[in-house]
Each structure stands twice: as C-alpha cells, then as structure tokens.
Amino acid sequence: MTTPIPMRPSGVLRGDKAADITIDVFVDIQCPHSRAMWPTLLSVIQHYKSRSASLKVHLMTLSNHRQAWDMSLGLFALADGDADKFYDFATYLYERQDEFYNAEFMHKTHDDLRQLIADKAEEHLGIDRCQFLSRMDDGDIYTLARTPIRYAATKSVWATPTVFINNGGNVLVNHLSTLADWQQMIDPLFGEETI
Numbered sequence: 001m002t003t004p005i006p007m008r009p010s011g012v013l014r015g016d017k018a019a020d021i022t023i024d025v026f027v028d029i030q031c032p033h034s035r036a037m038w039p040t041l042l043s044v045i046q047h048y049k050s051r052s053a054s055l056k057v058h059l060m061t062l063s064n065h066r067q068a069w070d071m072s073l074g075l076f077a078l079a080d081g082d083a084d085k086f087y088d089f090a091t092y093l094y095e096r097q098d099e100f101y102n103a104e105f106m107h108k109t110h111d112d113l114r115q116l117i118a119d120k121a122e123e124h125l126g127i128d129r130c131q132f133l134s135r136m137d138d139g140d141i142y143t144l145a146r147t148p149i150r151y152a153a154t155k156s157v158w159a160t161p162t163v164f165i166n167n168g169g170n171v172l173v174n175h176l177s178t179l180a181d182w183q184q185m186i187d188p189l190f191g192e193e194t195i
Contacts, residue, residue, distance in 0.1 A: 006143055010151035012079070012086045014045050015054030021166060021189050026058045026152050028160040029072055030065035030101065033175035035094045037161045042091070044182045051190065057090070058148040062160060067100040067113055069145070070136075074117035076144045077135040078125065085125070092124045165189070 011024065025041060027034035045055040059075065061068040071093060079086035098104065100116060114136070118129045135141060155164070163171040165185065173181055187193065 006147040006150075007140065010148045011056035011058045012083050013054055013056045014083055014087060015049070016052050017054065018052075019054035020052040021048070021054070021186060022164075023053070023055045023186075024058065024164040024167070025055065026060055026148065026157045026160055026162040028060055028062045028065055028068050029075060029090065029093055030068035030097065031062060031160045032097070034161045035097050036175040037177075038091065038094045040177060040179060040182065042087070043179045044186075047179060047183070048186065053186070057087075058151060059090075059145070060149040060152050060157075060160065061145075064102075066102055067105055070110070070113050071100055071117055072145045073136045073141055074121060074132075076141050077132060077138075078121045078127065080135070089121070089124055093120060096120065 023041075023044065025037070027038070041055060041057070045053065059072050061072055075086065075089055075093065078089050093100075100113065105113065114133060117136070118133055121127050121132050122129055152158075152162075161175060163173055165171050166189070171185065173185065
C-alpha cells in the first residue's frame, strides 16, 4: 500500500525555507535522547540564523513510547501550524518529559494522558481545555501527526534522534554532541573553517 499524499510535507521548519544548508531531524517527544539533543538543535539554528540554514523537525512516535502519540497530537493541536508555538511547546514538554514517561504511566489510563497534555497546554499557553481536547481529535491533526513516521519510513529512519544534513545521512552528531561538534560539520559546507 502506498502512503497517501499529505496536505503538506512532513516537518516543522525554522529558518530559511530555501536554505543552502538544511538540517532535518527526526525526534520523538518521549525519547530521552531526543530530549538531550533538543537544546543543542535550538542552539544550532540560533547560531546560523543569519545564514542560509534551516532546521526541520519531524516529530515521530516510536513503538516503545506509549504516550508519545497523544503528546504529539497535543503538540500539533496547540501549535496549529505556528512553528514558533511548536518549538516553544516542544521545549516545554521535553523539560517535563518525566511526567509522561512509561514508568509514570504504568497504571494510568488513556484519559489520564489526555488530561495531562491538556494540563500542560493550559499551563504553557492558557488555552481553553475543551477546545484543545476537541482540536486533538480533528482529522487534520491526526494527519499531521502520522505523516512524519511515514516520511521516516521512506528514509529508512527507525530510531530517534536521526539527523540528515542536506538530505545526506552519515551525519556524525548524536544526542551528546555540542554546538562546536555541529559547527565542525556545518561550517565547511559554508566554505568556512571551524575555529
């Protein structure tokens, strides 16, 4: 079965849409390695903000992260197409990841999880809970949340975080890498030497 054509491509973009240097990162909101890499990703795109560079985050759900699917629905529902809201709320959720990790939810229900994501959205942005929970159930939010994993499959991505630069694999950074490590990779692509 082929993948249906989504309404828009996978990923949430920060930076220049027509950038010379593109960074695509597949993350899972419940993945501890994605959480560890997140602040560095934000530092990388901030460092190159005056350059022709972009960061596109593809939020996917790994099978062993039971709460990630609903947390992703909530993230897409709150952002509602606004990249700044997406990145801000993702940061907020990563900082509170322990609250929705598997052990924390061993004896909790699906409704408990939905109420938690509504709590987080309300705390973060003061949204209306009922409208937010209703938005999480909309078909377009479902499509936004499922598109990244299908796109990931076309690129043979099976773990998070996974990074591509200029659509090339074999990127030598991981969740432990620093901004300096990223610069050593990216600066030469701009024709610069890293200091």
